Amino acid sequence: MTRIVLDRLHKAFATQAAPVLAGLSLDVHPGELVALLGPSGSGKSTVLKIIAGIEQPDSGDVRFGAQSLLHVPPHQRGAVLMFQKAYLFPFLNVADNIGFGLKLRGASKQQMRSEVGRMLELVEMPGIERKFPGQLSGGQQQRVALARALVVEPHVLLLDEPLSSLDTAIRHTLQETIRRIQRELGITTLLVTHDLQEAIAMSDRTALLLDGMIEAIDRPETLFQRPPTQTAARFMGISTFVTGRVEGAQLLAPWGALQVAGDGEPSHAATFAIRPEHLRLLDASAPNAVPGALQDVAYNGEFTLYHVAIGADDVRIKAYQTVPQPPVGALVYVQFPPEHLFEVLV
Amino acid sequence: MRRFVWNIFLVLAGLLLFAPVVIFGLYGFSTRYFYPQLIPSYWSATAFLRQLTDVRTRQALILSLEIGTVVSCLSLLVGYPAARTLGMRPFRGKSVVYMLLFVPTVVPPVATGIGLNILFLRTGLAGTVLGVALVHLIPVLPYVVFTLSSVFARYDPHYEYQALVLGASRVQVFWTVTLPLIFPGIVVATLFAFLISWSQYLLTFLIGGGQVLTLPILLFSTVAGGNPQATAVLSLIFVTPVVVILIATSRYLATDRVHGESGITL
Structure with a gap:
């Protein structure tokens, strides 16, 4: 060999x-x-x-x-x-x-x-x-x-x-x-x-x-x-990045504080990424969820693709199971499970 | 209706091509064939056989075949690399090169012939078979290069890469892959080379200086002699190899010149 x-x-x-x-x-x-x-x-x-x-x-x-x-x-x-x-x-x-x-x-x-x-x-x-x-x-x-x-x-x-x-x-x-x-x-x-x-x-x-x-x-x-990097993440189909400061196990982002799986690193600026299928679309507030406006729903057979506007960002969510179907324009919540948020190099 | 018109056209075109040969046949295979007769009354092959066994005719025939063969081989040897580069590689000034290659087909051969005659006289090539073969390359090469470069323009080198990585050396790649792939194109190019050399009169005359007696030279002197029967027989001898070669290679003329047509990459 x-x-x-x-x-x-x-x-x-x-x-x-x-x-x-x-x-x-x-x-x-x-x-x-x-x-x-x-x-x-x-x-x-x-x-x-x-x-x-x-x-x-x-x-x-x-x-x-x-x-x-x-x-x-x-x-x-x-x-x-x-x-x-x-x-x-x-x-x-x-x-x-x-x-x-x-x-x-x-x-x-x-x-x-x-x-x-x-x-x-x-x-x-x-x-x-x-x-x-x-x-x-x-x-x-x-x-x-x-x-x-x-x-x-x-x-x-x-x-x-x-x-x-x-x-x-x-x-x-x-x-x-x-x-x-x-x-x-x-x-x-x-x-x-x-x-x-x-x-x-x-x-x-x-x-x-x-x-x-x-x-x-x-x-x-x-x-x-x-x-490992933001560029690599984009190529792997990830489009949601959250940039902010890490303080302990918290990411202080423009949208508010998100819980991340931190291991007690010193405070630093960081970009976190999350796969679209790991985001959860909810119709009511929940821990680690950020409110946004539902922009678009595209049914794709195996999954449904949601676009949610959070601030100026467009967040893509891939849902493999049926989730509540709010009308386009409605207020929804996007949950960021801490175990799926990970830091990438920019 | 259109089919009918097309058929008539084919018949006329056929007549135009075959009529001279038929007339040569009538003159060549008859005796005492004079004006008011439509068809000769006495048939005979003696004139034909006499001409065929004539030493001068036989020598001219053999010499023409030899020169045609040498010219074909030389033109492939020179034309192949040129055509491959022109067909497959993009480079600056390619159209200029194409134009330069095209020049010999438009410049009057008398001009090139007389010019080269001086050079050939100095180098001792004038009046030799080699000199005549070399000068034939001038009208032949453009056809060979154009034919082969159009083949290479649609040629996919990936077949060669494939053979190379499977363990074939460059020489083996040429014989086992390249040649079979472009064989139809090679046949057509050789055909052009041979036929152009075969029918070459003027350049042979200028460079050969009457010492290299190919079939066209002999034919012209026979025509000047004014014997219609000898002219007819010699013309038939002149035309026969051409017809035989054309029939033998017609399938390559009709088919696609690159084997594996689907193998085009852009």
């Missing part, structure tokens, strides 16, 4: 003013799946291309374990990249596509046939050796592409949004397939995605890539529930 070390990578393109990567460092442990989450244009794909050797960094180092890869040509790195599209070779059938890497290594026909069969079993598509890529659906093509990548037993697997062009249902099953195989084979994997759900669902750790740097990296639960 291989450890990937990215050491202060810098990369700028002539066509863009801002550098794509501005000193990015990342350590992917052996056998781990790290999701690299970021908006489009954040340089996620560039990271993968640099690891694979298709792009060169302006400065910085890429290492597998202790070995620097900068002078290793792409075909000798053992880092297989999968793209948004499968890029199966259209002039080869499925068996020859999967066998492509084996043939380059001079595998015998018999060896190839058995390996191809084994790989097709692994990706749950047995018996389609003779089909051509054009006869397969997008999801099937990605399964074959996965088989083609895994058959060469790469040191690391680099996934560049391989599921983003697929239908939701197929995407979810393929997420599970990839995750299962990745665990079975223990192959170190870096997954690039702009889809929060995908990153959370698939990764051992999720890294948030913003402005060419890792803004935050942690276990998905932690990153989702307790993002």
